Amino acid sequence: xxxxxxxxxxxxxxxxxxxxxxxxxxxxxxxxxxxxxxxxxxxxxxxxxxxxxxxxxxxxxxxxxxxxxxxxxxxxxxxxxxxxxxxxxxxxxxxxxxxxxxxxxxxxxxxxxxxxxxxxxxxxxxxxxxxxxxxxxxxxxxxxxxxxxxxxxxxxxxxxxxxxxxxxxxxxxxxxxxxxxxxxxxxxxxxxxxxxxxxxxxxxxxxxx
Amino acid sequence: xxxxxxxxxxxxxxxxxxxxxxxxxxxxxxxxxxxxxxxxxxxxxxxxxxxxxxxxxxxxxxxxxxxxxxxxxxxxxxxxxxxxxxxxxxxxxxxxxxxxxxxxxxxxxxxxxxxxxxxxxxxxxxxxxxxxxxxxxxxxxxxxxxxxxxxxxxxxxxxxxxxxxxxxxxxxxxxxxxxxxxxxxxxxxxxxxxxxxxxxxxxxxxxxxxxxxxxxxxxxxxxxxxxxxxxxxx
Numbered sequence: 001x002x003x004x005x006x007x008x009x010x011x012x013x014x015x016x017x018x019x020x021x022x023x024x025x026x027x028x029x030x031x032x033x034x035x036x037x038x039x040x041x042x043x044x045x046x047x048x049x050x051x052x053x054x055x056x057x058x059x060x061x062x063x064x065x066x067x068x069x070x071x072x073x074x075x076x077x078x079x080x081x082x083x084x085x086x087x088x089x090x091x092x093x094x095x096x097x098x099x100x101x102x103x104x105x106x107x108x109x110x111x112x113x114x115x116x117x118x119x120x121x122x123x124x125x126x127x128x129x130x131x132x133x134x135x136x137x138x139x140x141x142x143x144x145x146x147x148x149x150x151x152x153x154x155x156x157x158x159x160x161x162x163x164x165x166x167x168x169x170x171x172x173x174x175x176x177x178x179x180x181x182x183x184x185x186x187x188x189x190x191x192x193x194x195x196x197x198x199x200x201x202x203x204x205x206x207x208x209x
Numbered sequence: 210x211x212x213x214x215x216x217x218x219x220x221x222x223x224x225x226x227x228x229x230x231x232x233x234x235x236x237x238x239x240x241x242x243x244x245x246x247x248x249x250x251x252x253x254x255x256x257x258x259x260x261x262x263x264x265x266x267x268x269x270x271x272x273x274x275x276x277x278x279x280x281x282x283x284x285x286x287x288x289x290x291x292x293x294x295x296x297x298x299x300x301x302x303x304x305x306x307x308x309x310x311x312x313x314x315x316x317x318x319x320x321x322x323x324x325x326x327x328x329x330x331x332x333x334x335x336x337x338x339x340x341x342x343x344x345x346x347x348x349x350x351x352x353x354x355x356x357x358x359x360x361x362x363x364x365x366x367x368x369x370x371x372x373x374x375x376x377x378x379x380x381x382x383x384x385x386x387x388x389x390x391x392x393x394x395x396x397x398x399x400x401x402x403x404x405x406x407x408x409x410x411x412x413x414x415x416x417x418x419x420x421x422x423x424x425x426x427x428x429x430x431x432x433x434x435x436x437x438x439x440x441x442x443x
Contacts, residue, residue, distance in 0.1 A: 047310065048236040049383050059437045064239065064430035065367075065381040071237040071290070072436040082379055084386035084414075085236070085262070086318040089311025093329065112334075123298060123305075124289030130337065131311030134330040165334030 002145075002174035003191045010035040012101050012142050012172050016042050023047060023092070023132055025102035026070040028142045032101055043079065045097055047128040049088050052080035069128065089128065093135040100132040104141040104171075106158040109205035111168040111180035113141060114160035126163060133164035145173035145202045152204040154178070154185070175199045184208040212373050212423045213402060217248035220396050220422045224361055225254040228281075232317055232359035232392050233261035233271065234385030237290070238433045240377070241270045242363040244398045244424065249363075250277055260284040260317065260357050262310060262384050267293050269431055275303070284357070286310035290433065309337060312354050314387050319356035321390025321419070326355045362392025365428070366415070369399040370408050373417030382414060389419045396422040 003011065009031035016022060016036060023045045024032050033053075036042060044053040046068045053068060054075035062073040091097060106114040113133060116126035133139050146152055154171065170188070171178045176199050177189040184206030190199060200207060214220035231249075235241030246265075249257075250273050257280050264283055265272035274280050275293050282304035288294045297303035308316065309331045319327055328351035332338050342353035364385040367378035375397060377385060389395045402425045 046380070048239070049380050056436045056438045058440055062432060062435055062437060063379065064432045065379040067237065067239045067380055067433070071239070071433040073432060073434065074436075076379070082377075082382055084377075084382045085310070085314035085384045086387040089314050093311055093331065120299075123295065125285060125287035125307050126309055126337075127287040128310040130309035130335065131331045134333065135311075162335045 001193045004174070006031060007191070008142050008172055008174060011177065012140060013037060015099065015101070015140050015170070016040050017098070018042070020098040021045055021051065021096060023097050023100040023136065025100065025129070027103045029101040029103060030070065045088075045091070046074070047088050047092065047132070049083050049085055050080060052077045054080070089131050092128070092131050095135060095137060097132075097136040099138040099140060100136040101140045101142060102129060102132065104143040104153070106153050106155055106160050107141055107143065107168055107171055108155050108158045109180070109184040111166045112158050113139070113163045113168050114158040115163050117161050119161065129163050133167035138169050139167050140170045140172060141168050142172045145175045145199070152202055154202070155204045156206065175202055181208060211371070212417075212421060213371055214422055214424050217244040217398065217424055218251065220424045221245065221248050221252060224394050224396070225249065225252050226360075227254060228256045229254065229360040230258040230260065232357060232362045232388040233259055234364035234383065234388040235270065236262055236380070236383035238265065238270055238431050240365050240381030240383050240385055241265065242365040242398050243270060243428060244426070245363040245396055246271060246273060250274055250279065253279070255279055256281040258282040258284065260313065260359060260388070262286050262313060264288050264291050264294050266290050266433070282306065284308055284313065286313050307337070314384060316354055316357045317384070317387035317391040320358040321387065324356050326353050328353055357391050359392045360394070362388050362390075362395040364389045364395065364397045366397055366399045368401050368403055368408065369397060369420070369423050370403055370405050370417070371423070372405060373397070373420030373423060374408055374413045375399070375415040375417070375420060376408060376412065377414050386415050389415055394421050395419055396424070398424045398426065398428075400426045400428060
């Protein structure tokens with residue numbers, strides 16, 4: 001059985017290291033905060049201007065002035081700090097954020113990432129994703145390995161407009177974990193019950209040993 | 210000379226003109242200058258270029274100026290919450306310049322700080338870099354982005370004193386601080402104008418030198434996505 005959304009998020013949480021400042025993207029990456037391992041203390045950055053992001057508020061305690069980058073109401077923690085958007089991206093561009101966990105529409109074997117638009121169809125914008133992939137120490141993407149038609153989203157080359165070129169370090173998909181290495185992608189781990197043959201069949205990108 | 214005006218209409222008197230560029234604060238619907246946006250709608254100013262991270266929703270925030278067709282061009286990083294935006298953009302009625310969010314914030318900061326351009330690695334190898342000057346520093350490639358200087362900045366803060374010193378609240382600060390600095394004129398709307406001397410000078414987020422005109426709320430402060438935990442799950 002391939003991993004579901006929560007299992008992918010739980011696996012991504014294993015990437016976190018004690019003391020890190022981390023940015024979690026919208027969607028499955030947001031779920032990662034539910035699975036931070038015991039004893040690992042990470043500070044979550046929200047690029048709209050906050051370090052030390054807390055959980056969703058209790059009913060009735062929502063604050064219109066306190067949201068995350070997905071525009072959801074959240075809460076603050078004792079260590080929280082607020083700042084403006086220029087400062088927020090100064091710390092991102094300046095390499096102070098250890099890791100970003102982001103969603104992906106397509107990833108290539110060279111580590112290219114596409115996750116911000118489908119020409120003529122979906123024109124939402126890149127938000128902070130281009131800045132994040134250019135600035136943070138390590139980029140992990142969490143994604144389904146194939147689209148609804150069963151076609152691979154882990155490609156030799158991306159077909160959609162790029163968010164960043166050669167920026168992805170690790171892919172966590174519903175089928176397993178792959179690293180971007182010289183020459184292609186390397187299988188690090190298989191999801192429970194997924195065979196290597198299944199993962200290979202779902203991958204268009206070059207796999208290397 | 211007093212910076213305090215009775216309402217948004219009065220505060221925008223003489224600063225609006227067709228074809229102008231406006232920098233607006235806010236992220237999503239959080240910390241948006243909602244009163245000033247409504248007053249720009251009422252003034253009917255046309256062919257506006259707006260630099261703002263987002264464009265509101267269909268019936269609130271900058272979405273209001275889309276509905277009335279007052280916006281000619283948006284400079285934004287994310288416009289996914291606005292159906293009317295999509296419609297106007299895909300039909301070619303509205304011009305859109307996507308900027309990565311950090312590039313947009315830094316373009317405003319730079320414009321306000323007298324810096325006409327800066328190099329950034331953000332967007333290298335993407336459509337954002339097309340046509341822009343590329344330069345290598347220490348073995349890495351960067352692209353040249355330019356500072357934004359707007360005809361007018363419209364921002365929202367929590368508190369102000371009559372000298373224009375501003376204090377923001379939580380994540381409502383966002384683009385308001387850099388946007389305020391990059392306008393030739395900055396009008397700020399706040400929830401409360403407090404007496405001189407009642408703000409701690411060490412706790413001012415934006416000094417009043419950047420703020421030319423001030424008005425006081427009330428604000429609707431709409432929540433875009435109300436997400437909560439149940440009490441029993443605590």
